[in-house]
Amino acid sequence: MEYVSLQYALDGISAEKQAMSMGLSSKTVFTHRAASARKLSVKKLSHLLSPKILNSSSSLRKEYCQYLDWPHKSPDS
Structure with a gap:
């Protein structure tokens, strides 16, 4: 749930809209x-x-970066 919540937030989706789409309270x-x-x-x-x-x-x-398919290491490393 945490990963999904953060992804919605990073995508600019409000907590209210996320709650409606997931059937949860805001x-x-x-x-x-x-x-x-x-x-x-x-x-x-x-x-x-x-x-x-x-x-x-x-x-x-x-784990969150892997969920988003982002590199979790610094670009310099």
């Missing part, structure tokens, strides 16, 4: 988005693309 969606951001140590979803997060060794970050 509070549930918001809670999952917030939990995911905390696990990745980001304060805003836009920070997911920051160098600190991109270079993070966090296993959740690696």
Whole structure:
């Protein structure tokens, strides 16, 4: 659920629209988005693309990048 919530957020889809499409309450969606951001140590979803997060060794970050089919290593490495 966390990966899906973050993907919707990064795609610019509101929590309300995501909740409607998934048959959940918007509070549930918001809670999952917030939990995911905390696990990745980001304060805003836009920070997911920051160098600190991109270079993070966090296993959740690696899993999330694999889910999105993004490279989880720095382009310099």
